[in-house]
Amino acid sequence: MIARRHFLTLFGGLAVAATPFVTAAPARARPPMRVHRDPSCGCCEAWVAHVKRAGFDARIEVSEDIDAVKQRLGVPASLASCHTAEIDGYLLEGHVPAEIVARLLAERPAIRGLAVPGMPVGSPGMETPGMAPEPFQVIAFAANGRTSVFADFPRGWGG
Numbered sequence: 001m002i003a004r005r006h007f008l009t010l011f012g013g014l015a016v017a018a019t020p021f022v023t024a025a026p027a028r029a030r031p032p033m034r035v036h037r038d039p040s041c042g043c044c045e046a047w048v049a050h051v052k053r054a055g056f057d058a059r060i061e062v063s064e065d066i067d068a069v070k071q072r073l074g075v076p077a078s079l080a081s082c083h084t085a086e087i088d089g090y091l092l093e094g095h096v097p098a099e100i101v102a103r104l105l106a107e108r109p110a111i112r113g114l115a116v117p118g119m120p121v122g123s124p125g126m127e128t129p130g131m132a133p134e135p136f137q138v139i140a141f142a143a144n145g146r147t148s149v150f151a152d153f154p155r156g157w158g159g
Contacts, residue, residue: 030105031088033058038066044083047095047125051085054098058085076141079115090114095123100138100151111140114150122156133157 033051037044039062048058063069070077070084073091081094090104091113104114115138119126122133133156140150 030056030102033085033087033092035060035083035085036063036066036069037061037083039064041082043095043119043125045125046127047083050124051098051101054102056087056098056101074112074143075115076145076147079117079139079141079147081115081117082119093117095119095125096138097124097151097153097157103151109140110142112143113141115139115141120156123153124157 033056035044035048035058037060044060048060051058066082066084067080070080070093073084073086075084075091075093079093083094085092085096087101088105090111092101093113093115095116096114100114116123116136117139120134120136121128121131123136127133135152135154135156137149137153138151139147141147
């Protein structure tokens with residue numbers, strides 16, 4: 001009986017070892033991104049180029065009244081920036097780094113969106129030659145008004 005058990009264990013181990021390696025399923029395609037921007041904003045184009053380089057399918061919609069768009073979507077006025085994006089049920093306000101957008105989509109927290117308030121020098125799309133990057137935070141905001149820090153860039157964005 002022991003010899004049979006030993007044989008079955010050995011045979012089972014060999015069968016597992018001989019099983020061809022299975023490659024991981026391809027990553028889920030990134031959902032499309034809709035970016036609302038003011039017609040006179042140039043840094044929005046630079047941010048869109050940043051997220052496109054990271055593999056996002058970002059489409060720009062020029063809005064004559066960007067404040068009305070922000071209000072309709074529910075962006076807190078205290079977190080406002082120059083452009084607002086929609087992606088897979090989330091909002092992105094301002095110059096949120098693409099790596100943080102990817103993290104948001106992977107983790108899927110119960111929030112309304114992320115914001116980089118203002119337009120910090122050195123954030124994606126706001127890189128300015130000769131100017132040191134400013135520290136900034138990516139703020140998570142919920143529909144109930146609660147906020148928390150989602151990511152911290154104490155030395156600016158490292159690109």
